[in-house]
Amino acid sequence: MSAPKSQQYSIMIGLGLGAAAGIAAKAWASNSDGAKRLVESFSTYVAHPIGQVFLRLLFFVVVPLVFASLAAGVARLGNLSKLGRIGGRTLAFFALTSSCAAVIGIVGMNLVEPGVGFDSATRDELMADFSTDAASVKAASQAQRLPTPIARVNQVLDMFVPRNILGAISKMEMLPLIVFALLFGAALTVLPRDRRDGMALWLDSLADAMVVIVGFAMKLAPMAVFCLVFVVTSRFGWELLAKLSAYMAVVLIGYLIQVLGVYPVLLRWLSGRRPIEFFRKAMPIMVTAFSTSSSNATLPTSMRLTHTELGVRESVCGFVLPLGATMNMNGTALFEGAVVLFIAQIFGVELTIGQQILVVGLCVLTSIGAAGVPGGSLPLLMIVMAQVGVPPDGLALVLGVDRLLDMGRTVVNVLGDVVCATFIENSERKAEARQA
Ligand code: ASP
Secondary structure, three states: OOOOHHHHHHHHHHHHHHHHHHHHHHHHHHHOOHHHHHHHHHHHHHHHHHHHHHHHHHHHHHHHHHHHHHHHHHHOOOOOOOHHHHHHHHHHHHHHHHHHHHHHHHHHHHHHHOOOOHHHHHHHHHHHHOOHHHHHHHHHHHOOOOOOOOHHHHHHHHHHHOOOOHHHHHHOOOHHHHHHHHHHHHHHHOOOOOHHHHHHHHHHHHHHHHHHHHHHHHHHHHHHHHHHHHHHHHHHOHHHHHHOOOHHHHHHHHHHHHHHHHHHHHHHHHHHOOHHHHHHHHHHHHHHHHHHHHHHHHHHHHHHHHHHHOOHHHHHHHHHHHHHHHHHHHHHHHHHHHHHHHHHHHHHOOOOOOHHHHHHHHHEEEHHOOOOOOOHHHHHHHHHHHHHOOHHHHHHHHHHHHHHHHHHHHHHHHHHHHHHHHHHHHHHHHHHHHHO
16 A cells, blocks of 8 residues: 555645744744744644644554564564574664764764864853753663663663563563564464464454554644644754754764765665665655654554565565664664764763774664654663763753754664665565575
8 A cells, every 4th residue: 555646745745834834933933922922832732732643643553563564574484594594684784784874973073073162151051951851861861770780681681571571562662572573473483384374364464454544644644744843843943053053964964974875875786776766765754754753653654665665575574674663773873973972072071982983882782772752862872971971961962953853863764774675675586586
């Protein structure tokens, strides 16, 4: 089921109009207190709920969709050795693209050094303005740091194999769900063929029904995307943008290098695809990622279009995309590397080459653990900062513009998964041609 072209255009129009209306509303609100209150009320009571209904409809389907498509994808691979081969390639691809992205973020910040000589009055002002937001991120970050080594080991175990799978799912923790779905699919492959096929059919129907629900949600999409983007842009001040413009420019150029430099090379070299055609077909996926700032919320759209528009078979989409939405966040790794360096520069913390290499590793690891929701990477980012002696509270400096950068990094995150799916499809086709 592919989204009609007219719907895709309406979503893009919603995006453009939402951004323009938000910026205009922000400018108008600065004229008087009455105008400011009106814009805030519209944003809070109209735009926010409409956007949230759309987002939540997408979140509704994520758990059943990830479970059904991943388990059916694995069951349909037929045997565990094939699972090992595809799984190994997928994880290697994730590691390669995430490390490359983190290096781009760090090198960019080293070359431009936007934090060196940052005005100290502006720094103190930003720290004061966003310290409350930073405190709540810090609380979430501290909840993840435990005092004893055994508690920390148990924490890592809980991330993948908790005692209670339903408890983990109810908190939308995707890694345990993925492990469970992979095990379930792998277990099906050793059952007698008729029973395996019966269950795979049932899982397919479950996944298809979720996709139908996404179809309902997509009817709301143009209006909802307008609202989501309006809420972000109407809150934005040009002053804040101007103060942090060099930092934002480095991060955004980093995203562009990953999307227009790294991905096209991989698409040509590993997937045998024409990049321009790929991006044209992937456009609705990019728009959804941009407007929702959530890899999880984009998953239903990317599952549908990677199959129907990009011709990747369902079992590969079902395996690579849910895994990628949780584990492969290239944009997040790039952003994390850049932020750590930027804040270090502002506070005059010198990071050695060794420490910067450690930052690359930590960015890759924490991007795996980050939740695919708006701002999902921020608590883990504070842990990376603390690890290399950069003050975690410094995150307050960039929180004001984070939602904008989050929109961009989610596009990079999701595209990385789709590029990986085309690579796996290509390598499977080659393997089948060799066998034939
Ligand atoms: N919003 C990002 C995503 O869902 C996660 C993050 O970097 O905050 O992919």
